[in-house]
Amino acid sequence: MATGHALSDRRDAEPGDAAADLPHILVVDDDGRLRELLRRFLSDNGFRVSVAGDAAEARARMAGVSYDLMVLDVMMPGESGVELTRDLRRRERIPILMLTAMGEAEDRITGLESGVDDYLAKPFEPRELLLRIRTILRRVGEPAMPQAAATAAGEVRFGAFRFDLGQNILWRGSAPVRLTEAEATLLRAFAMAPGVTFTREDLVDGSAVNGGTRTVDVQITRLRRKIEPDPKFPRFLQTVRGKGYVLRLES
Template identity: 60%
Template sequence: MSAVTGNEPHLLVVDDDERIRGLLQKFLIRNGFLVSVARDAAQARRVLAGLEFDMIVLDVMMPGEDGISLTRDLRKRSTVPVLLLTAKGETANRIEGLEAGADDYLVKPFEPKELLLRINAILRRVPQPRAAEPAPKMLHLGAVRYDMDRGELWRGDVPIRLTATEAALMRLFAAAPGAAMSRERLVADLGREDAAQERAVDVQITRLRRKIEEDPKAPRYLQTVRGEGYMLAPD
């Protein structure tokens, strides 16, 4: 078991299967995490009301409110990363989870090592808080501005919440404004462990456009470059 240092990421595991909850909790604790558990969405809400977490590992199929509904509601007020666990392997189910605001998904049954890799990959993408610095580097996207140093998106004085994956995409685009990036490159740079997730990238781009563009259906700043991928085109 890893030594406790006080800096361990705190995870919330939500699953209605008591055996799976216990196994995941023991496995993740052995690998250096603090772990709380909840048996359903209602209990998860009570736990989230009193504690802050670095990430939520959330089963989709639960009695009562399902994981996708809970994720969609959480996204209205929180950017805590969410990894969905689903027994459904259909593409539509995965895409529904991503559209709800999840950062990634894992189809049951899975190898514990793959879960660990996914969790660590998502946590690496979460922007770390930084001390305020003078004269921040800004990209202007109409009424929206992107602080390159902090990795923050603002509309006037109001911050725009970004999920971990959305924040990672903005960092990638901002590092090379005006340059097209292929879906393959974005999948690789996001650190996903399986390579065939280009459709998932399209979903993340759609969500990001809703936060940037005046008209997401006719994007001015996060453009599609035919045959090449996507490009950030600041003012």
């Protein structure tokens, strides 16, 4: 796929440019083709994008620019994405979405424990990348909720339940709750951003739900039957009238 000189020569927006108000993302990946594809895709979807080929270049860019989010590959020559994240977390709070080709639960948990905000396994659906990015940006842009913290092990707790973000497993006490793949994917989207309202379109466009907006309502109803004491009066997975749905974490 030809990327063209316009992509590789594109510069950061100057103050006063319309693009200067867009969220600024730093993509760090040693795969040049993927960097350019991500630059084009994210630019076309409302973001300002800079790229770096490794950890050293990423640090050089961050020395002069404040970014809203980093998309970071885990496997890079020299310093890995996990190592870079651990170092950045000593002094930086930039949100990080990690890209990984490693699908094992232990590898995903290692990424979460290093301080990344979310991870996405390669190959990935571009629409899901957008959902993850928008979810992170919305989460960091809203006031923190006391009950909305994931544990260091990558878990989100609500009521008698805990959702393991590393393995996509819902537990009630010590017993796993059987979820379909679709239900687990939907619950994960909410668990990554408790307190954030998702529209039906957000969930469909980000591939949290396969199908149309009506499918979202069906999946929400099914999920509520498994997590709510009374599905007719949801305590956790609530409807926000005129907007969509939100996961509220309560003790």
